Amino acid sequence: MQLLLGFLFAILIATLAYRAHSLNKSGAIAATFTGTIIFGIGGWQWAILLLTFFITSSTLSRAFKKRKQGLDEKFSKGHERDAGQVFGNGGIATAFAALHFFFPNEPWPWLGFAAALAAVNADTWGTELGVLNPTSPRMITDLRKVVEKGTSGGISLIGTLAALAGSALIGILAASLLPVPDSVSIFFIVTLSGLAGALFDSFLGATVQAMYYCPTDKKETEKHPVHTCGTPTVHIRGWKWFDNDWVNFSCGAFGVIAALIF
Numbered sequence: 001m002q003l004l005l006g007f008l009f010a011i012l013i014a015t016l017a018y019r020a021h022s023l024n025k026s027g028a029i030a031a032t033f034t035g036t037i038i039f040g041i042g043g044w045q046w047a048i049l050l051l052t053f054f055i056t057s058s059t060l061s062r063a064f065k066k067r068k069q070g071l072d073e074k075f076s077k078g079h080e081r082d083a084g085q086v087f088g089n090g091g092i093a094t095a096f097a098a099l100h101f102f103f104p105n106e107p108w109p110w111l112g113f114a115a116a117l118a119a120v121n122a123d124t125w126g127t128e129l130g131v132l133n134p135t136s137p138r139m140i141t142d143l144r145k146v147v148e149k150g151t152s153g154g155i156s157l158i159g160t161l162a163a164l165a166g167s168a169l170i171g172i173l174a175a176s177l178l179p180v181p182d183s184v185s186i187f188f189i190v191t192l193s194g195l196a197g198a199l200f201d202s203f204l205g206a207t208v209q210a211m212y213y214c215p216t217d218k219k220e221t222e223k224h225p226v227h228t229c230g231t232p233t234v235h236i237r238g239w240k241w242f243d244n245d246w247v248n249f250s251c252g253a254f255g256v257i258a259a260l261i262f
């Protein structure tokens with residue numbers, strides 16, 4: 001019964017998001033699937049955590065749009081999320097919601113779920129709000145190296161603080177929505193894991209993420225096989241299969257691993 005309600009609620013949210021151009025068609029189908037599992041197995045507390053991530057990140061992607069004009073081409077996708085992005089951001093959280101079905105009385109599926117969402121939320125807040133930093137970001141692997149805004153692997157003070165805030169929001173909700181053994185510890189574990197995941201995301205962006213180059217615009221881009229201008233892009237660094245969706249997936253995974261260590 002709860003699964004059916006979850007399915008109906010997931011369809012409703014996915015349809016609204018599709019209408020609002022936050023999701024494209026494949027993204028809406030993927031969101032219905034992940035939403036059904038998270039709402040249907042977890043319940044309303046799990047739904048609130050997922051929706052907090054989804055609503056704040058979609059809103060931030062739209063806000064400051066003017067500021068980011070010209071930066072958009074650095075990112076491989078616009079603000080309409082597709083299935084790859086939905087699974088990249090929500091795949092691990094969905095897996096923990098499914099594990100809750102088999103271990104309904106254990107607190108760890110909730111902790112893993114929250115840590116994965118804290119990481120992707122921190123990453124999104126950091127990426128979207130980081131462009132507000134007055135100065136150019138620096139490479140996470142070499143802090144003396146100043147890079148152009150929007151460069152994968154670049155970090156800034158505002159971006160890092162925004163990531164911490166995004167993570168802490170999920171941390172507060174994780175500690176207060178469900179009765180957990182020690183809510184103060186849960187808050188700190190989830191918040192720090194989320195920040196660690198977001199920093200790991202930047203590290204991957206600086207090292208192994210597939211990056212391309214547009215010979216026409218003489219610019220580095222995540223876009224492949226063609227750039228926004230229509231020119232085919234050339235692979236310059238990173239693993240070819242390791243695109244932004246895999247980076248996001250690894251960000252969530254690292255958040256979970258950090259939560260296990262803390």
Ligand SMILES: [Zn+2]
Pocket residue numbers: 214215216217227228229230231
């Ligand atoms: Zn171009």
